[in-house]
Amino acid sequence: MDSKCKNILQTLLSTSIQWDCPLSAHTSFGIGGPVEALVKVMNVDELMQVMEFVSEHKISWRVIGRGTNILVNDKGFNGLALVLAGDFKDYSFDEYGETTDVKVGAGAALSRLSSLCIERGLAGIEFAMGIPGTVGGAVLMNAGAWGGAIADILQGVELVSAGNIREYTREEVQFGYRSFNVAGDTQFIVTSAVFRLSKADPQRLRQISMEYQHKRKKSQPPGRGCAGSIFKNPEGASAGRLIEECGLKGEKIGDAEVSTQHANFIVNKGQATAEDVLQLMEKIQEEVHRKHGVLLEPEVHVW
Numbered sequence: 196m197d198s199k200c201k202n203i204l205q206t207l208l209s210t211s212i213q214w215d216c217p218l219s220a221h222t223s224f225g226i227g228g229p230v231e232a233l234v235k236v237m238n239v240d241e242l243m244q245v246m247e248f249v250s251e252h253k254i255s256w257r258v259i260g261r262g263t264n265i266l267v268n269d270k271g272f273n274g275l276a277l278v279l280a281g282d283f284k285d286y287s288f289d290e291y292g293e294t295t296d297v298k299v300g301a302g303a304a305l306s307r308l309s310s311l312c313i314e315r316g317l318a319g320i321e322f323a324m325g326i327p328g329t330v331g332g333a334v335l336m337n338a339g340a341w342g343g344a345i346a347d348i349l350q351g352v353e354l355v356s357a358g359n360i361r362e363y364t365r366e367e368v369q370f371g372y373r374s375f376n377v378a379g380d381t382q383f384i385v386t387s388a389v390f391r392l393s394k395a396d397p398q399r400l401r402q403i404s405m406e407y408q409h410k411r412k413k414s415q416p417p418g419r420g421c422a423g424s425i426f427k428n429p430e431g432a433s434a435g436r437l438i439e440e441c442g443l444k445g446e447k448i449g450d451a452e453v454s455t456q457h458a459n460f461i462v463n464k465g466q467a468t469a470e471d472v473l474q475l476m477e478k479i480q481e482e483v484h485r486k487h488g489v490l491l492e493p494e495v496h497v498w
């Protein structure tokens with residue numbers, strides 16, 4: 196972007212743009228080169244103006260939530276990384292008899308939302324306790340755990356794409372295993388979601404969520420320095436088990452290590468680069484393919 200473009204972009208926003216911002220500070224992996232501009236948008240008006248600007252000037256853009264499921268390459272990203280803040284963290288509850296619709300902004304933290312719902316005696320989103328990341332990232336990934344997933348509770352979603360803002364019902368969107376799509380749209384921003392939850396005893400929900408968190412603590416490394424599951428589970432199998440059976444726990448390239456706690460996690464032991472992680476992923480894929488004849492598909496999004 197030339198300096199004129201940079202100045203215009205800044206005038207559209209109520210917060211300061213971070214230029215050449217290292218994305219390592221915005222990803223749970225702690226890995227990633229700089230993005231040309233890290234842009235915090237506080238409301239739909241700002242977002243629509245930024246989208247008009249990027250489309251007019253043909254500037255590349257991406258959305259970053261909490262960066263808990265992305266691996267950013269070492270050279271970084273030339274363009275804009277959009278962060279949804281301000282109004283995009285709001286939520287409201289609408290009760291309809293035995294069910295309640297929770298409308299929540301895409302920038303809100305998923306785990307915090309889950310905890311709020313549990314305290315209000317709303318069931319359906321307990322699976323999300325402990326999944327780091329935003330609501331927008333969770334919709335895009337169809338995040339899930341313990342047999343539950345976003346697709347089970349999503350009632351509707353609001354998206355911004357090609358300069359338009361539109362609400363979609365659950366029937367109009369497609370979910371897959373850790374994926375979400377809208378026909379005809381390849382790049383869009385989730386701005387809010389509506390989750391339909393049912394009434395339940397808060398004490399019981401608290402107990403279930405504590406069990407989930409206990410299991411998580413026992414089986415996974417803590418969130419810093421990793422990006423959750425690196426590979427999707429193949430049909431009927433566990434990626435972690437397949438990797439472990441290849442004897443790859445503890446395998447290292449540079450400072451990237453296959454977690455000794457959970458083989459489907461790669462951990463940044465300090466100064467790992469994206470290249471280290473990518474090489475380790477390739478090694479895992481080769482070994483698993485050789486031993487089990489299965490090609491593991493990455494779950495983590497590589498930028």
Ligand SMILES: Cc1cc2nc3c(=O)[nH]c(=O)nc-3n(C[C@H](O)[C@H](O)[C@H](O)COP(=O)(O)OP(=O)(O)OC[C@H]3O[C@@H](n4cnc5c(N)ncnc54)[C@H](O)[C@@H]3O)c2cc1C
Nearest residue numbers: 260261262263264328329331332333338339384385418423
């Ligand atoms: C310790 C740990 C445990 C985890 N456990 C689980 C688990 O149990 N289950 C699970 O499913 N995942 C898990 N994850 C992965 C991750 O937390 C989830 O996928 C989460 O939903 C990602 O949210 P995020 O805001 O961090 O998204 P990011 O990582 O920032 O982004 C992920 C993708 O979504 C896109 N995106 C983000 N926000 C938006 C938006 N508003 N609109 C459009 N696109 C958007 C990004 O461009 C990117 O392509 C775990 C991760 C860690 C580090």
